[in-house]
Amino acid sequence: MKLASRTTRITPSPTLQLSATVKALVAQGQRVFDFTAGEPSFDSPEVAKDAAYAAIRSGFTKYTAVTGIDDLKDAIIEKFQRDQGLTYSRSQILVSCGAKHTLFNLALALFETGDEVIIPTPYWVSYPEQILVADAKPVFLPTSESSGYAIDLKALEATVTDRTKAIILNSPCNPTGSMYDRQTLEDIAKLALQHDILIISDEIYEKMIYDQHRHHSIASLGPDIARNTIIVNGVSKTYSMTGWRIGYAAGPDPLIKAMGDIQSQSTSNPTSIAQKAAIGALRGGDAFIQHMVKELDIRRKAIVAGLNRITGIHCPMPSGAFYAFPDIARLLGRRFQGQSLATPFALANFFLKEAQVACVPGEPFGSPTHLRFSYTGTLEVIEEGLQHLAEGVARLE
DSSP states (O other): OOOOGGGGSOOOOHHHHHHHHHHHHHHTTOOOEEOOOSSOSSOOOHHHHHHHHHHHHTTOOSOOOTTOOHHHHHHHHHHHHHHHOOOOOGGGEEEESSHHHHHHHHHHHHOOTTOEEEEEESOOTHHHHHHHHTTOEEEEEEOOGGGTTOOOHHHHHHHOOTTEEEEEEESSOTTTOOOOOHHHHHHHHHHHHHHTOEEEEEOTTTTOBOTTOOOOOGGGGOHHHHHTEEEEEESTTTTTOGGGOOEEEEOOHHHHHHHHHHHHTTTOSOOHHHHHHHHHHHHHOHHHHHHHHHHHHHHHHHHHHHHHTSTTOBOOOOSBTTEEOOBOGGGTTEEETTEEEOSHHHHHHHHHHHHOEEOEESGGGTOSSBEEEEOOSOHHHHHHHHHHHHHHHHTOO
């Protein structure tokens, strides 16, 4: 059997693979301190569950419109108007089976051979893989921890070519937790309009921000850039509803229609029950968000302080999301039982096997000197896991 060539251009999601490995170890009776999960540990809000129960009881269990039910589209439209002052019509909204599905629809609808897509590094692991599936080329724009992972506008402009189709922005960012300020977004918007480049704004972590930082959507900076931007979001992170699989996009009518056409021939509609649950969350979940972010802030401070107490690890304080992204360059090349641990992959494997600490290596995010730790677990798990991590580091030669 000869597989399609596109299968040779992509790799499985390393975060999902690691999570599966951790679950298998736990099922075998091993204790693992899991910092890999890209999902909050909190239960979904009651308003979402109540809406789902009502949907089941009323028999709302059949196919829906492919692109999402009107009531959910209206709730999403209300959300954009309320939070960003943006106005969309139903034809500009697409509801999909999670934000990853939204991005996949987008890649297939927009990119083709010869297109280039600029991705600031570090980046979420699926961005380049989905671009490759669409036969396009990911072009990486390096950023650095020393500048807070800010985009250098001169470097960005130097990266643009006549083949540049889009720029992906993710603020707050997975894996760094960094955010773009308004001035940076204004400069990017000006550049994008000059070169007719689409902005893909992944805002899935927009509500998870700390220390009085403010999230800015680039689409809110004016009608011209709004018409040149597609926003990707969902209920997975904000409302701890990862398993419900509801993501959505807002953008230009022709692109949304094309994405919907692709969805009609792949998954068809998102789950009817989950759509009703998403309406409940969007219209009644504000108190849930406030509580969750308050708790995550405590865990954020605990994990960053704990990581920085370990010799050889340096971790900046993230402004948003729920990930710490420590620099472990000083640990690279250390040895254990005569074997050199020269990469984040090797270190992550060592910590899992020898310290029962599961974290994600930096390479799939575009960094050869970092590890990613999710701090969504309980404070007790974080503190005990960090102790095991410190003991593991102490065993290195």
